[in-house]
Amino acid sequence: xxxxxxxxxxxxxxxxxxxxxxxxxxxxxxxxxxxxxxxxxxxxxxxxxxxxxxxxxxxxxxxxxxxxxxxxxxxxxxxxxxxxxxxxxxxxxxxxxxxxxxxxxxxxxxxxxxxxxxxxxxxxxxxxxxxxxxxxxxxxxxxxxxxxxxxxxxxxxxxxxxxxxxxxxxxxxxxxxxxxxxxxxxxxxxxxxxxxxxxxxxxxxxxxxxxxxxxxxxxxxxxxxxxxxxxxxxxxxxxxxxxxxxxxxxxxxxxxxxxxx
Numbered sequence: 001x002x003x004x005x006x007x008x009x010x011x012x013x014x015x016x017x018x019x020x021x022x023x024x025x026x027x028x029x030x031x032x033x034x035x036x037x038x039x040x041x042x043x044x045x046x047x048x049x050x051x052x053x054x055x056x057x058x059x060x061x062x063x064x065x066x067x068x069x070x071x072x073x074x075x076x077x078x079x080x081x082x083x084x085x086x087x088x089x090x091x092x093x094x095x096x097x098x099x100x101x102x103x104x105x106x107x108x109x110x111x112x113x114x115x116x117x118x119x120x121x122x123x124x125x126x127x128x129x130x131x132x133x134x135x136x137x138x139x140x141x142x143x144x145x146x147x148x149x150x151x152x153x154x155x156x157x158x159x160x161x162x163x164x165x166x167x168x169x170x171x172x173x174x175x176x177x178x179x180x181x182x183x184x185x186x187x188x189x190x191x192x193x194x195x196x197x198x199x200x201x202x203x204x205x206x207x208x209x210x211x212x213x214x215x216x217x218x219x220x221x222x223x224x225x226x227x228x229x230x231x232x233x234x235x236x237x238x239x240x241x242x243x244x245x246x247x248x249x250x251x252x253x254x255x256x257x258x259x260x261x
Contacts, residue, residue: 001050002026003078005071007061007119008088010037012189013139016205017085020213022046022054029074031057031067032088053078061088061115062107071122081126083216085137086119086161088112091191093254094153104257105153112157116164127177135216136172138165140183142224145233146244150253158183162222169221178219182212185229194255201228 004021008014010032022028023046032038035058042056055077057070075081089112094101120136127134143151144158162181169179186192186199187208203226215223224230236244 002082003029003074003080004083004085005029005031005074005081005119005123006085006087007031007067007115010034010041012191013184013187013205013208014085014087015041016209017087017212019045019206020209021083022048022051024048024213025050026082027053027078029055029057029070029078031059031061031070033060034058061119062110064115064118067115067118068122071119075123075126080130081123081134082132083135083137084120084123085139085216086116087137087139088115088119089139089157089191091151091154091254092257093150094256095150096152098256101153101256108153108157109160112154113160113164116161120168124172124177128175133176133178133219135178135180135219136165136168137180137182137216138162140165140181142183142185142229142233144183146236146239146248148254149248149251150256154254166221180216180220181222182215183222183224183230183233184208184212185224185226185232200232201226 004026006014006017009018009030018028018030025048027050030038038056038058042054055074059066059070061067090108092104094105116138138161140162141158143155144162147155165179165181172179186202187205188202189205208225211225224233
């Protein structure tokens with residue numbers, strides 16, 4: 001029986017991962033901001049002999065004390081941990097010259113980056129003492145491979161998540177703790193549906209969840225899903241700056257949260 005803790009669990013990728021692991025008989029700890037959405041998700045999870053052991057936590061991941069308390073409660077309730085997935089994330093377009101976008105930038109970094117650290121921190125001591133190797137999973141994005149115009153906050157946050165997870169992976173390797181970075185391409189979720197541009201290789205969330213779970217179980221260090229976006233990401237990374245700038249300078253922009261003034 002696996003014990004899995006997931007942040008940002010109420011919709012999109014998080015909900016798909018919750019359904020996947022619950023269907024495989026895992027005990028899941030589901031954390032998100034909205035209590036009603038968590039209860040609705042809980043009611044739809046596949047039934048298993050362990051369904052009565054699931055736990056929900058209505059917590060904003062920026063509240064580190066509440067996040068720590070939820071993690072501690074789940075550890076005590078489940079008797080340990082096998083997989084921690086720091087999935088909570090937000091995405092908005094941002095423009096550096098617009099002062100009203102500065103708090104949006106700060107919220108994106110706090111939710112996507114700092115909360116990933118706060119999600120992992122309470123579980124590391126428990127993982128050190130367990131006989132079975134646990135997994136800490138950070139959700140990056142292909143948007144973190146190269147900076148996208150109009151999405152500086154989101155691209156920067158996901159690049160930070162992936163670099164942080166790489167540092168943590170090397171740091172914890174001698175202790176037998178696996179750190180896995182999953183970089184989604186375009187997944188059909190509420191977060192991506194407002195994008196005003198074409199999304200190649202768009203993947204259903206349940207398909208993504210199954211592929212991500214296989215990568216997590218294998219303990220891979222880094223995986224782009226779907227694989228086609230992995231090839232695109234590698235090509236973009238190799239593209240000289242001058243060509244990248246020329247190709248993307250007029251690319252469609254992610255909508256901003258703040259209203260234009």
